[in-house]
Amino acid sequence: MRKILLIGLLSLSILAGEMKSPMAKEVERMKFPPLKWDVPEVGKDIxxxxxxxxxxxxxxxxxxxxxxxxxxxxxxxxxxxxxxxxxxxxxxxxxxxxxxxxxxxxxxxxxxxxxxxxxxxxxxxxxxxxxxxxxxxxxxxxxxxxxxxxxxxxxxxxxxxxxxxxxxxxxxxxxxxxxxxxxxxxxxxxxxxxxxxxxxxxxxxxxxxxxxxxxxxxxxxxxxxxxxxxxxxxxxxxxxxxxxDFKPDYKSEGFKDDVKPFSEEPQKKVFFYNLQIPQGYILLQERVRVEPSDLYRVMLMNEILGGGGFTSRIVLKVRNEMGLAYSTYTYFSLFSNPLPPHFYAFSATRSDAVQDAIDAILNEIKRIRDEKVPVEEIKVAKDSYLNSTITRYSNDWRFIPRIVNLYFRDMPLDYYSKLAENINNVGIEDVLEAARKYINPDKLYILIVGDTTKIDLDKLRKFGEVEFVNLEVKGL
Amino acid sequence: MLLFLILGVLSGPEVTKYVLDNGLRVVFVEDHSAPVFAGVVQFDVGSYLEHPGITGVSHLLEHMLFKGSKKLGTIDYGREKKIIQRIWDIYEKLPYADSLERSKLREELKKLKEEEKKLVVSEEIWKIYYRVGGANMNASTGNTSTQYFLLLPSNKKEVWAKTESDRFQNLVLREFYSERDVVNEERRMGDGNPSSVLWDNLIATAYIAAPVRWPVIGWESDIMNITPQEVMDYYKKNYVPERCVIVLAGDVYPEKDIKLVKKYFGRWKKRKPPLIRITQEPEQRGTRRAHVEFRATPRMGIAFHGPYYGTKDYFALELLSMILTDGNSSIMRQELVDKGIATSVNSYVMDFDKKVVSLMTIFVNPAPGKNFKEVEDSVFSILESIKKEGISQRSLKRAKNNYKKDILSWQKNVLWMAIGAASNERVMGDPEYSFKVLKTIEEIKIEDVMNVLKKYISLDRATIVTLGGEK
Missing domain, CATH: 3.30.830.10 (Metalloenzyme, LuxS/M16 peptidase-like)
Known part of the structure; x- marks a missing residue:
């Protein structure tokens, strides 16, 4: 179904309980002329x-x-x-x-x-x-x-x-x-x-x-x-x-696209790679198996948790409030087929604050699993997705590689044209459910790249056994 | 209001320029292929205006400009103002307080921050822009400029004009100290990166006087000691309409949209820009060398002072740089990489907006088993042999072809177009300067390239910095 976005008419209604500045309120009262624009569709525009x-x-x-x-x-x-x-x-x-x-x-x-x-x-x-x-x-x-x-x-x-x-x-x-x-x-x-x-x-x-x-x-x-x-x-x-005539004079030999089964997920541990740097680079990670019907719930949940830039929770907490990191975010590798998708939470912080940053990220994960997301927060995340389809997907030079990726990953070719509609259908309960179903703190393991002489390993042990990893490349 | 209508030159898009009564320059670049526009606000403000003690202030200010204004990022600025002032006072007192007083002040600080939290709407500017479809929103600070940019649906121009004009006129330095910590973390990311450390040392060695010799992000001791008042003073002094260019590129209609821009930015009070004296780099007398101890694979940076941006010599030097290292068929790739002396070689020319002399840099990574001396000798041997044997017409034409394609490719993206037009206008007073440069590029002959090679590129004019490996 062809989706026509009337971007200008999307509601920016005033929501009770949300803190807003006078400027935000003035912007909300603005009326915008409608814009008619369609996400380019395969078979029609492409x-x-x-x-x-x-x-x-x-x-x-x-x-x-x-x-x-x-x-x-x-x-x-x-x-x-x-x-x-x-x-x-x-x-x-x-x-x-x-x-x-x-x-x-x-x-x-x-x-x-x-x-x-x-x-x-x-x-x-x-x-x-x-x-x-x-x-x-x-x-x-x-x-x-x-x-x-x-x-x-x-x-x-x-x-x-x-x-x-x-x-x-x-x-x-x-x-x-x-x-x-x-x-x-x-x-x-x-x-x-x-x-x-x-x-x-x-x-x-x-x-x-x-x-x-x-x-x-x-x-x-x-x-x-x-x-x-x-x-x-x-x-x-x-x-x-x-x-x-774009073809060779040979045929493919020996190619098998059946991927070798993946081993069990790693144990909940802290995997540490020693490097003499002034910060600890942190990645919390776990394998997820996202069902296709849950795709948009997961996307919106991640937008709120740490994938939505400066207004997402982990960025507000770790960067803005605690001043611990310049870069911090969460990410689900949902377009990774045939590789199993993963959930990632990243931060880079000064060596003596590694534990604090991990604690703050885990607290935010706990919060999104324990509490329903407020109405206004989900509204911001949805508006961001809905209204930005035009700014994200209207450049042909950037859009066509996205379509190539969709096809390659066996994703539906109308993914982008239906994205707004699918995101709009996600509700507060869906976000809670997605967080509980797809982020499991008991399975999250931690990866750290940093200096063992500056990062307190004893403090890290509360997150699991610390295992040093030697990334040995033979013949280097 | 003065109006200039500039017809598109060469193959560039339609460009229209206005100058408001307050001195603000406004440029429209039309591209109606999609209903989006890029908004860019670019200031002639960067680390070149700093001095030791406040290095990094331009970049810190850029961060602070996302914190809002008297009307943005707060629900009650009247109440918040007093809290902010008290927080500043406590931070000033803390270093001089004894332990008892310090603990009292910290307790008070904690309470004040809790109070502040009730009034502050953190990162609200992002929320406003995200909700109306903003993308690619960011800012960057360089040696010579600072710019704020984003993409929006073209029916949201008024949101942009209202929000941007407010933040640049009514800045409030809220959440100052936590943001200062964020900036310091950004700096630490660079400190752990060997390429970044090499660059900091190369530029600090190549320039002994010109104010581009410190890192744009600043030195740690300056970042962590800079006060909110110093940042505010810097903002008031330098963020004036006459030192600003705004560009709207994409689905824009100059005659109509200028009214909107004037409505919001026209209120910006005209202020006389401060007199700026930029220390110029004295002539270099002899080779400069430095080595950085760092646990990393060896890297080498070689730099030469070049001509000022905008001159024919400058563009000849850019072409020379392309001839030397662009593409696998370039001279240095073939002589250094393909012959196993280096694993990579790249060069480019930093223009510094003609504020100080340009800098041509060559970065070489020695191949295993090759020491710095061997690599250095090879680089200069290649340069000397080119001086004797010259360059071919084909290599010059190749560089020109690539230059032309780069200018074309720049037009694939309205945001790039907007940023480019803003830089052109700010530096050269002509938003279409990049297109006009193509004519200069076409006119450059082999003799011009050879002249700049002989004039600027030699061992006794070089700065050579090595990192890692052996000395």
């Missing part, structure tokens, strides 16, 4: 095409002579043996700049750079993301390079040596940068023993690297594994023509 087994979402936008392409390719360490993780990582830069069947690495980069074509390949746990951006006038060249890079890489040995060194360097830096180390620790603990949580083993680079790269590449990089988004100054005809 074309959905199929070529060679891949799905293409196209949004024509002729305002600027630019074209941007986003491709998700199913693949990555989730679908391989843990020993292949390092090879999965190396594949991304090698596609980006390792040369192709017809072009040496130097020639490939020269054409790309000379024509101001941006091209990148990033690897995630379960997919590769390819981004290409160019001016309309060099679109044919860009398509040629894209096809060469994705289907006919040559994996030049000299560049391979350089990129192996770069990947190792990146890992060294990751492990000394607190925010990155924290998220590595998060996956490592959450998916213990699973390919999703594995650390790379760089000793695999000691032999037959090219052969390993070729095997992994052919397994993943076929049109059938690709979801493509195109936005910009192109027509359907141009895109059909460009993607008609």
């Amino acid at each position: 074309k959905m095409l199929k070529e060679n087994g891949s799905v293409i979402f196209l949004k024509e936008n002729h305002n600027l002579p630019l074209v941007e392409i986003t491709i998700y390719v199913r693949g990555g360490r989730l679908y391989t043996d843990p020993t292949d993780r390092a090879v999965c990582e190396l594949l991304a830069p090698m596609l980006e700049r390792g040369g192709t069947k017809d072009l040496s690495p130097e020639k490939f980069s020269d054409i790309l750079d000379f024509n101001a074509i941006s091209f990148s390949v990033d690897q995630g746990v379960d997919h590769y993301t390819i981004r290409l951006s160019c001016m309309k006038e060099v679109l044919d060249t860009a398509f040629y390079l894209l096809k060469q890079a994705l289907f006919y890489p040559s994996f030049n040995e000299r560049i391979m040596k350089v990129e192996i060194q770069n990947i190792k360097d990146t890992w060294r830096k990751n492990l000394e940068t607190p925010s990155r180390a924290l998220w590595i620790l998060s996956d490592y603990v959450a998916y213990d023993g699973h390919p999703a949580g594995s650390l790379p083993d760089f000793t695999v680079f000691e032999s037959r690297v090219k052969e390993k790269l070729q095997r992994i590449h052919r397994m993943f990089f076929v049109p059938e594994h690709m979801v493509i988004g195109v936005v910009g100054d192109v027509t359907e005809e141009e895109i059909r023509s460009a993607f008609k």
